[in-house]
Amino acid sequence: MSATPSGRPTDNREEALSRADREAAQVAHEVAQRAIRRLDILEGVMIGGGAVLALLGGAAVAWILVGVGGLPFRGTWIVVSLVLFVVPGAIAIVKIRRDERADRSRGRRDRGAGADEANGRPAG
Numbered sequence: 001m002s003a004t005p006s007g008r009p010t011d012n013r014e015e016a017l018s019r020a021d022r023e024a025a026q027v028a029h030e031v032a033q034r035a036i037r038r039l040d041i042l043e044g045v046m047i048g049g050g051a052v053l054a055l056l057g058g059a060a061v062a063w064i065l066v067g068v069g070g071l072p073f074r075g076t077w078i079v080v081s082l083v084l085f086v087v088p089g090a091i092a093i094v095k096i097r098r099d100e101r102a103d104r105s106r107g108r109r110d111r112g113a114g115a116d117e118a119n120g121r122p123a124g
Helices: 012-069 073-118
Strands: none
Touching: 012 073
């Protein structure tokens, strides 16, 4: 038997369990870090793909507008490509922030309801 820093005696089973828990936590941390790296790479690939599609779409629209309206190709291509990339991105960011705000307010309501129920009052 050994003792903890507080002087409490421990047996080898507790030490082995603690060691196993630490090793399991370390493995879980490594797996999570690997998943985060892969998701970061995927995010970059998706953003790059969106940029390429915006450039191609901008070129197509600019080509049409040059033939129809006589607008300069390069300037039209730049403006349309930026619109095709920035507008959907801004819409996505607004939607994500709205969802996060809703999740936070839902979490506050859930915590508040739980506190009421714990005090013997019905939620509502």
